[in-house]
Every structure is written in C-alpha cells, then in structure tokens.
Amino acid sequence: MLRVLIADDQDLFRAAFGLILGAQPDMEVVGEAADGEEAVAAARRLRPDVVLMDVRMPGRDGIEATRDICATTAAKVLVLTMFDLDEYVYDAVRAGASGFLLKDMRRDELAHAVRTVASGEALLAPAATRRLLEDLVRRPAHGVAPRLTARLDVLTARERETLRLVAQGLSNAEIAAALVVTEHTVKTHVSRVLTKLDLRDRVQAVVLAYESGLVVAGRSDDGNHRRD
Incomplete structure (x- = not known):
C-alpha cells in the first residue's frame, strides 16, 4: 500500500487529490498539509512513500519543503504546478523532486504518476519534463563543470550509454x-x-547527464548499440 501525503494551500485541490488517490486500491492518503512547514513536519512524522507538493504556498514554499523532505526522509516528492515551465519547478528538481505534473492532468494520470514516482522507474509528463531539462542545461553560463564529467568515469561504456x-x-x-x-x-x-552515481532516481540521473555534457539539449547521439 502506497502512503501519500498531499501538500497544497488550496482546500479544493487537497480534497480533489485526496478523493482520487483514496479511491485507488493500492494507495492510502495518510495526511495533508497547507504549507511547506506543515509538509516537512508531516513527512517526518508520517513517513509517506510519496509527497504531492504544491510549489507556491504561503510561508515556507514547496521548494524549501522539497529540499528538507528529500534530505531527511525516504519519501519521493512529486511537484504539482499550474505552469509547465514554472521557474519554481526548475528549482524543485534541483532540490530533489522526483518529477512534476501539471494540475490540469487527468485523474488517471495522477494515480499513475504516484505509482511511477514511488517505483522510480520513469520520468513524468515527458514533454514538459524534457522542456524543463533543456531549459535547465541552458542556464549555466560557465559551461560544463569538469567534476561532473569526472563523476561519470565510474560507469561502464554500456552504463553510460544507458544513462x-x-x-x-x-x-x-x-x-x-x-x-x-x-x-x-x-x-x-x-x-x-x-547506485554508482549516488542518485535518488531517474530525474536526478537525467539532470546529471545534461549538466555533465553527456547529453546536449537539442542534439541526439545514437551511439553504437550492441547486444551485451
């Protein structure tokens, strides 16, 4: 049973998400929070598997809350936003969020997203995520940091290709x-x-791949694919 915590400053969204997820046979909504401070406290107390995190909340926002939750608990954070290229979403991914969804998603997408984040198997909202990550790697003006490129040295050729x-x-x-x-x-x-790169999930792996220069936004590198 997946334990879910819902953090959003709007009662309507908390209620709607709670109804959708509470109706799933494999999920249990274990708590709610109306701001970042409450979200961090609830995550530490309730130990959910997944936290649905609104970004724009009064007081302590979702970014700070995400950073604390990812640093002090094993919960995966799924960021919710009204905008697919929200500046706050970029910061949330940096803070350790495992993915993000737009609030206008279908109800089946929400349940699927929670399961996906909990398993760590795939990125969410592929089109929006891809745009976000491409925006992310265009930001650093100083180029690729050598230390990030060096981190990939622990990978085999096939593991680098997979990444x-x-x-x-x-x-x-x-x-x-x-x-x-x-x-x-x-x-x-x-x-x-x-495991080798000490990353929480695939989102962090994608960010590292872009920041290290292994993948360059807008360019495809198919490589030579051979059977193991």
Missing part, C-alpha cells in the same frame, strides 16, 4: 529495443547507474 538514453526521455522498453537487450537488463543497468 544517455534515459536522459533522452526513452522508457525502459524503448531503451531495450535500442540496445537490443531485455527490459530486465535495462533495469539492471539503470539501477547500477543510480
């Missing part, structure tokens, strides 16, 4: 087809990449 494909937005099935391997093999590669 590159993950960062390009491919699903496990698509990566398996590209590399001519099984999905189980892809999951193993992804797991090793996260």
Whole structure:
C-alpha cells in the first residue's frame, strides 16, 4: 500500500487529490498539509512513500519543503504546478523532486504518476519534463563543470550509454529495443547507474547527464548499440 501525503494551500485541490488517490486500491492518503512547514513536519512524522507538493504556498514554499523532505526522509516528492515551465519547478528538481505534473492532468494520470514516482522507474509528463531539462542545461553560463564529467568515469561504456538514453526521455522498453537487450537488463543497468552515481532516481540521473555534457539539449547521439 502506497502512503501519500498531499501538500497544497488550496482546500479544493487537497480534497480533489485526496478523493482520487483514496479511491485507488493500492494507495492510502495518510495526511495533508497547507504549507511547506506543515509538509516537512508531516513527512517526518508520517513517513509517506510519496509527497504531492504544491510549489507556491504561503510561508515556507514547496521548494524549501522539497529540499528538507528529500534530505531527511525516504519519501519521493512529486511537484504539482499550474505552469509547465514554472521557474519554481526548475528549482524543485534541483532540490530533489522526483518529477512534476501539471494540475490540469487527468485523474488517471495522477494515480499513475504516484505509482511511477514511488517505483522510480520513469520520468513524468515527458514533454514538459524534457522542456524543463533543456531549459535547465541552458542556464549555466560557465559551461560544463569538469567534476561532473569526472563523476561519470565510474560507469561502464554500456552504463553510460544507458544513462544517455534515459536522459533522452526513452522508457525502459524503448531503451531495450535500442540496445537490443531485455527490459530486465535495462533495469539492471539503470539501477547500477543510480547506485554508482549516488542518485535518488531517474530525474536526478537525467539532470546529471545534461549538466555533465553527456547529453546536449537539442542534439541526439545514437551511439553504437550492441547486444551485451
């Protein structure tokens, strides 16, 4: 049973999300919070698997709350926003959020997103996420930091190739087809990449891939894909 905490300053959204997720057979809404301070306290006390986090809240906002929750609990944070290129979403990803959704998503998308974030298997809202990450890597004016490139040295050639494909937005099935391997093999590669690079999930892996220069926004590098 997935334990979910809902943090949003608007009663209507909290109620709506609570009804949708509470109706899922594999989910339980364990608490609500109306601001960032309440969200952090509730996350530490209730130990949810996933926190739905509104970004713009009075007092302590969702970004600060996300940073604290990711640093002090095992909960995954799913950011909710009204805007697909919200500046705050960029900061939330930097703070450790595992993904984000627009508040106008369908109810089935919300439940699917919670399950996805909990499993750490895939990025959310691919089109919006891709735009966000491309915006992210255009920001640094000083270029690629050598220390970030050096972090990738611990990966094997196949693991680097897997990371590159993950960062390009491919699903496990698509990566398996590209590399001519099984999905189980892809999951193993992804797991090793996260472990070796000390990353929480695929979102952080994608951010590192862009920031290290392994993937460049707007450019595709197919590489040479061979069977293991």
